[in-house]
Amino acid sequence: MTIKAVNEVVAGVKLAKDVHTPLGGLLLHKGKVLLPRDLEVLKAFMVEQVDIESVDGESTRIPTVKSAGQKPALIFAESSQGSGDEEAPSRKDLPLHEEYDKTLTLVKSCYQSAITGELRMYEIRNQMENLLKHHKDYQILKFIPRMTNRHDYRYHSSVLCALSSYKLAQWLDLPQKDWMQVAFAGLLHDIGNAKIDPILLNKPSKLTDEENEEVRRHTTYGYQILKNVAAVNEGVRLAALQHHEKVDGSGYPLGLEGSKIHIYAKIVAVTDIFHAMTLDKFYRNAQSPYLVLEQIQLEAFGKLDPKIVQTFIRKVTALHSGTxxxxxxxxxxxxxxxxxxxxxxxxxxxxxxxxxxxxxxxxxxxxxxx
Missing domain, CATH: 2.30.30 (SH3 type barrels.)
Structure with a gap:
């Protein structure tokens, strides 16, 4: 091991110890092979010296074969580090998108049938199983549906909430038996909107008190639609009812406080806000996902479950260097x-x-x- 001043370190050497920021945060892992951009990061954080591996007193530099057209700055191998939950093979998005489109079409038809209280849950379950086979390829900050328009906003929101809620349930270490049910909760949480006048749902101007009260009824309508559906558990029904409740008791329809809100509803509350704000609507353009995450973080104080919020933000932003x-x-x-x-x-x-x-x-x- 050799201690070297950062100004003397060259790209291609391997770290012998973790490098931390002046405030104690982990900056670079032990075993990391330094790339030119890593040297820039060290200097930006004003790190003065690092411990690097050495062989017979000389620092080890690890060259790799330079491929055609590769930039000179990238000819050194980066050590294999875990790339986080949000990483996925880059060429596997096609099956995910195909199953996403099929699920979207099915959700549209379910909204129509829900008006009469009928849901084709056998088809929904089969299609959700097909979609979730590709959940590792779904990266929340990167995934973009192939075809979107403002008319289909609510259907896209439902499918995206299903995918994101499924991943969030895993990140929160919920039992595996809950994962599919949480996905159902995300998919069906707004099903009560099938009974709301579309003119109200898409109204660009501020709703009157009476109109707002009617829109809020989608939560109770959703519970009523799902209460006799045998394929979902009570948590799914309560997610439809409670996803607008707030942990401080300021939400609706019942003004429940945190301990009385079902965990499925708390999960869906976070994913619902995220996708509602990052999709184009009739009356508002999509917002930056990073700004939305910051707004959700502010909401965590007294409104949303802080553990769920922090887990969601930490995981979705765990993108590798070079993104x-x-x-x-x-x-x-x-x-x-x-x-x-x-x-x-x-x-x-x-x-x-x-x-x-x-x-x-x-x-x-x-x-x-x-």
Missing amino acids: KVRLSNGSTGEIVFTDSQHPTRPMVAVQGNIMNLMQQRQIYIEEVIS
């Missing part, structure tokens, strides 16, 4: 470091310069590109 993003100022760059204390404000390399979004608060990530 390409588009910023609100129009520039594109790559994520080089994400501080676990501020996951929505990573450091981004743009044309050779590192931007610390914690310091430049006026700029935010508009879109995850790849």
Whole structure:
């Protein structure tokens, strides 16, 4: 092991110890082979020296074969680190999108049949099983449906909530028997809207008190539709009823406090807000997913379950270094470091310069590109 000043370190050496930020956060893992962008990160955090592995007194530099057209800065191998739950094979999105489209079509028909109180749960379960076979390929910040329009907003929201709620149930270590039921909760939480006048649901101007009261009834309508459906458990029914309840008792329809709200409803409350704000509606354009996560984080204080919120934000932002993003100022760059204390404000390399979004608060990530 050799201790070297960061200014003397070259790309390709391997870290012998973890490197931490001045505030104690983990910056780079032991065993990490340093790339040029890693050296920039170390300097940006004002790390003065690091411990690197050595052989016979010399630091080990690990070259790899340079492929045709590869940038010189990337000719050193990066050590194999776990890439987090949000990573997935890059070429497996086609089956996911195909099953997503089938599920979307089925949800549309279910909204029509729900008006008469009939749900084709056998078909729904089979299709959900087909969709969830590809859940590892579903990355919440990256997935974009192939065909979207504002008329289908609520159906897209339902399918996306199903996928995201399924993953969130796993991240929260819920028993496996709950995973599919939580996915049903996400898929069917807004089914009561089938009985609400579409003109009210899509009204661009502020609702009157009477109109608002009618829209809020979608929660009780949803519970009534699901109460005689044998294929779902009580948690799914309660998610339809309670997903607008708040842990401080300020929600609706019953004004329940945190301990009285079912865990499924708490999960769906988070995914519902996220997808509602990141999809185009009749009266509002989609918002930046990173800004939405920040708003959800603010909601966690007294409104949403804080553990569920923090788990959701931490997991969905666990993108590997090198993930390409588009910023609100129009520039594109790559994520080089994400501080676990501020996951929505990573450091981004743009044309050779590192931007610390914690310091430049006026700029935010508009879109995850790849």
